[in-house]
Amino acid sequence: MATTLSEAYRDHPLHLHHIIPLDFSSFRTLPDSHAWPQSKDDNDHLTSNGSCIPIIDLNDPNAMEQIGLACEKWGAFQLKNHGVPLNLIEEVEEEAKKLFSLPSKEKIKALRSAGGATGYGRARISPFFPKYMWHEGFTIMGSPSNDVKKIWPNDYEYFCDIMEDYQKQMKTLAEKITNIIFNILGISKEQNKWVGSNNHCEALQLNFYPCCPDPKKAMGLAPHTDTSLFTILHQSQTSGLQIFKEGVGYVTVDPHPNTLVVNTGDILHILSNSRFRCSLHRAVVNDVKDRYSVAYFYGPPVDYLVSPLVVDGSLPRFRSLSVKDYIGIKAKNLGGALSLISTLLDHDD
Numbered sequence: 001m002a003t004t005l006s007e008a009y010r011d012h013p014l015h016l017h018h019i020i021p022l023d024f025s026s027f028r029t030l031p032d033s034h035a036w037p038q039s040k041d042d043n044d045h046l047t048s049n050g051s052c053i054p055i056i057d058l059n060d061p062n063a064m065e066q067i068g069l070a071c072e073k074w075g076a077f078q079l080k081n082h083g084v085p086l087n088l089i090e091e092v093e094e095e096a097k098k099l100f101s102l103p104s105k106e107k108i109k110a111l112r113s114a115g116g117a118t119g120y121g122r123a124r125i126s127p128f129f130p131k132y133m134w135h136e137g138f139t140i141m142g143s144p145s146n147d148v149k150k151i152w153p154n155d156y157e158y159f160c161d162i163m164e165d166y167q168k169q170m171k172t173l174a175e176k177i178t179n180i181i182f183n184i185l186g187i188s189k190e191q192n193k194w195v196g197s198n199n200h201c202e203a204l205q206l207n208f209y210p211c212c213p214d215p216k217k218a219m220g221l222a223p224h225t226d227t228s229l230f231t232i233l234h235q236s237q238t239s240g241l242q243i244f245k246e247g248v249g250y251v252t253v254d255p256h257p258n259t260l261v262v263n264t265g266d267i268l269h270i271l272s273n274s275r276f277r278c279s280l281h282r283a284v285v286n287d288v289k290d291r292y293s294v295a296y297f298y299g300p301p302v303d304y305l306v307s308p309l310v311v312d313g314s315l316p317r318f319r320s321l322s323v324k325d326y327i328g329i330k331a332k333n334l335g336g337a338l339s340l341i342s343t344l345l346d347h348d349d
């Protein structure tokens with residue numbers, strides 16, 4: 001049987017102190033463990049003048065062209081008329097709120113294990129940063145029942161139904177977006193047989209950023225790119241997501257009701273031979289409101305060979321490798337993973 005996404009992560013265990021979040025409710029000031037050095041750049045570009053992530057209507061006849069441009073320029077766009085029922089999105093947010101509002105001692109029951117991929121805990125990228133993030137996460141792959149039963153032995157069903165339903169809706173939308181993107185890139189049906197099958201990778205991440213006593217010094221989610229083909233994100237009506245734009249800095253993605261944020265990931269960057277960027281992004285926190293977000297990561301199956309698409313005799317900028325191998329390289333090198341597989345640089349190792 002082919003490897004699953006959780007199995008691909010099992011080979012890259014984390015230490016427990018990189019998994020257990022703080023009991024944020026017990027802090028009135030920012031603990032040193034969560035105080036990040038401020039870089040000058042950080043406060044400069046919280047809103048950008050005129051530059052903002054495009055909002056695209058999926059029903060617009062020009063949607064395909066707009067999506068292509070957004071992926072080239074920003075590696076992100078906001079999507080209107082995406083077809084996902086709004087009440088389902090609201091229910092996912094409500095269930096996430098219920099889960100994260102539990103006392104620490106309850107949430108810890110579903111703690112992700114060292115070699116595990118799902119459950120409650122810190123972000124997987126935590127070991128790469130000297131300070132901790134003002135964030136708690138809950139990772140779901142398929143049915144969350146094994147994890148949620150540990151917290152709510154008698155009331156886990158509704159939560160699970162909602163999360164599974166949401167993943168189904170996200171998969172349908174992700175397939176539409178993939179078809180559009182592969183059309184733009186001219187990727188053949190032969191190469192994308194996995195789209196629309198059940199042989200794909202998906203994961204759902206519930207994020208919680210508690211209201212923070214010293215938001216300027218804290219970091220919600222440190223800068224990263226996603227390991228997906230692309231990610232579909234619902235952010236609650238509280239802003240916090242910022243996308244890095246070359247020459248501009250971090251640009252805030254203002255929440256718009258009824259839109260979902262789509263950001264491109266590493267796999268699409270490699271496949272498109274870097275025509276599409278993979279957006280570097282982060283989440284900042286605030287001292288007024290708790291913030292929630294729900295990220296759906298979508299991509300080809302773990303044994304799929306990711307090969308850069310070469311057009312008109314251009315050279316591949318990355319070596320071909322399986323999704324599983326890329327996950328392994330990223331688990332060890334995070335932001336350095338793409339340059340390690342680049343064909344344009346000399347590697348010492």
Ligand SMILES: C=C1C[C@]23C[C@H]1CC[C@H]2[C@@]12CCC[C@@](C)(C(=O)O1)[C@H]2[C@@H]3C(=O)O
Pocket residue numbers: 005117123124125126137139202203205224225226227228295297
């Ligand atoms: C399928 C995925 C995608 C993961 C790993 C695994 C499960 C959890 C995802 C996240 C969610 C939070 C940011 C991130 C950077 C993290 O730390 O965990 C993501 C990561 C990735 O995109 O690499």
Ligand SMILES: O=C(O)CCC(=O)C(=O)O
Pocket residue numbers: 205207221226233235240241242281282283292293295
């Ligand atoms: O909370 C956000 O807005 C960003 C979340 C994110 O980047 C992720 O889950 O990968």
Ligand SMILES: [Fe+2]
Pocket residue numbers: 224225226231281295
């Ligand atoms: Fe992300």
